[in-house]
Amino acid sequence: MKSFSVRRSGPIRAEITIPGDKSMSHRSAMFASLAEGRSTITGFLEAEDCLSTVGAMRSLGARIEHTGKGTFVIEGTGGRLSQPSGDVDCGNSGTTMRLLSGIVASHPIRTRMIGDASLSKRPMGRVIKPLTEMGARFTAEGGDGKPPLVVEGGSLKPLSYEMPVASAQVKSAILLAGLSAEGETSVTEPAACRDHTERMLQEFGVTLDLGTPDADGRRRIALQGPQKLRARDFAVPGDISSAAFWLVAGSAKEGSKITMHGVGLNPTRDGIISVLRRMGADITATPSDPKAAEPSGTIVVKGGKLTGTIIAGAEIPNVIDELPVLAVAGALASGTTIIRDAKELRVKETDRIAAVAGNLRAMGAKVTETEDGMVIEGGHPLHGATLQCFHDHRIAMAFAIAGLFAEGETIIEHVECVATSYPTFGSTLESVLKD
Numbered sequence: 001m002k003s004f005s006v007r008r009s010g011p012i013r014a015e016i017t018i019p020g021d022k023s024m025s026h027r028s029a030m031f032a033s034l035a036e037g038r039s040t041i042t043g044f045l046e047a048e049d050c051l052s053t054v055g056a057m058r059s060l061g062a063r064i065e066h067t068g069k070g071t072f073v074i075e076g077t078g079g080r081l082s083q084p085s086g087d088v089d090c091g092n093s094g095t096t097m098r099l100l101s102g103i104v105a106s107h108p109i110r111t112r113m114i115g116d117a118s119l120s121k122r123p124m125g126r127v128i129k130p131l132t133e134m135g136a137r138f139t140a141e142g143g144d145g146k147p148p149l150v151v152e153g154g155s156l157k158p159l160s161y162e163m164p165v166a167s168a169q170v171k172s173a174i175l176l177a178g179l180s181a182e183g184e185t186s187v188t189e190p191a192a193c194r195d196h197t198e199r200m201l202q203e204f205g206v207t208l209d210l211g212t213p214d215a216d217g218r219r220r221i222a223l224q225g226p227q228k229l230r231a232r233d234f235a236v237p238g239d240i241s242s243a244a245f246w247l248v249a250g251s252a253k254e255g256s257k258i259t260m261h262g263v264g265l266n267p268t269r270d271g272i273i274s275v276l277r278r279m280g281a282d283i284t285a286t287p288s289d290p291k292a293a294e295p296s297g298t299i300v301v302k303g304g305k306l307t308g309t310i311i312a313g314a315e316i317p318n319v320i321d322e323l324p325v326l327a328v329a330g331a332l333a334s335g336t337t338i339i340r341d342a343k344e345l346r347v348k349e350t351d352r353i354a355a356v357a358g359n360l361r362a363m364g365a366k367v368t369e370t371e372d373g374m375v376i377e378g379g380h381p382l383h384g385a386t387l388q389c390f391h392d393h394r395i396a397m398a399f400a401i402a403g404l405f406a407e408g409e410t411i412i413e414h415v416e417c418v419a420t421s422y423p424t425f426g427s428t429l430e431s432v433l434k435d
């Protein structure tokens with residue numbers, strides 16, 4: 001069993017290299033595999049989740065060669081996927097299973113997708129429903145829309161779909177299925193959620209109508225099918241969701257200065273910077289090429305005192321994966337931090353509301369769990385504890401950061417799961433504490 005053992009640290013002064021963005025790595029492997037021609041992907045996140053996508057695309061006929069650290073050369077299928085010879089193992093990755101559902105739905109093949117214990121409990125009905133309306137046939141062997149999922153694909157009808165929850169995975173699955181349906185497929189999102197699929201599909205030669213958000217922030221994104229993808233080289237920037245752990249550690253610890261280069265600054269993902277700034281953090285983010293399809297740049301965070309804030313509404317999808325570590329920031333801040341409208345956290349790799357509230361309380365914080373978030377009364381000193389991470393990478397890393405502020409030793413057990421998104425987190429933590 002691997003565990004993290006963390007004690008209160010002094011100020012952190014470090015330059016940290018952030019590994020590739022998980023969402024973009026998945027999409028780069030999928031889109032290059034669908035495209036006609038050869039693409040080279042650099043900066044790819046070699047973590048378990050994204051390697052599940054590489055394995056899946058190989059089993060569907062793409063030729064994918066690993067030619068160096070973070071570099072993959074992909075010979076696309078030109079949109080002609082082949083019948084996989086066995087089950088497609090999506091591991092822990094909801095993104096793999098949901099986006100792939102949209103991809104295989106339009107192919108005359110039978111795909112059986114399986115996942116680990118956590119993925120097997122996650123809701124797939126949200127992609128099964130619209131993709132079934134388009135004409136694909138799904139069987140959820142786990143019952144109640146749960147994996148394993150069997151997809152029998154074929155020719156699809158276009159769909160105009162109003163998403164009930166702001167989910168980039170659902171939006172992406174429908175748009176990817178729409179690429180092969182004759183006519184216009186559209187998705188209306190109730191609030192802006194990450195737009196990597198839209199940006200990267202355009203990079204791979206697809207024409208999309210991105211619409212404009214209405215007064216309530218609802219936006220309709222449409223494409224005319226059928227359309228083909230063209231191969232292209234793509235450089236994946238660093239993952240702001242991984243930078244998030246250092247952003248919180250750096251902003252809450254006085255005297256710290258942490259610099260991170262090449263971090264993704266997509267405006268649908270950078271909400272953590274605004275939330276922490278609102279809490280009083282000193283963060284500068286300088287894009288190196290603001291016009292790039294996926295902007296990225298240098299982030300510098302300096303330590304100080306934080307005060308509580310409210311995180312709610314349309315901001316939630318922008319910080320959905322950062323909420324566990326933002327809750328830790330709330331416990332370290334003075335005043336009250338309220339997180340609401342975040343019910344989606346209950347269906348992530350674990351129930352992140354229960355996991356975060358329980359672990360924070362075990363460390364001495366005052367937290368009240370609500371149905372769609374939590375209320376954190378900040379400023380109560382944290383003490384070490386032995387914590388579970390419930391096989392959830394972001395819970396493991398968020399509480400390693402909490403341990404840097406606690407009296408005594410904090411142990412987080414079973415942290416093997418960090419390999420799903422940030423395999424080098426443990427060694428980076430050790431090295432910043434040594435510096």
Ligand code: S3P
Pocket residue numbers: 022023024095166167168169170172194320321344
């Ligand atoms: C992701 C979308 C989000 C996010 C997940 C990655 C993506 O999930 O939580 O880690 O790459 O599209 P939802 O779309 O289910 O909110």
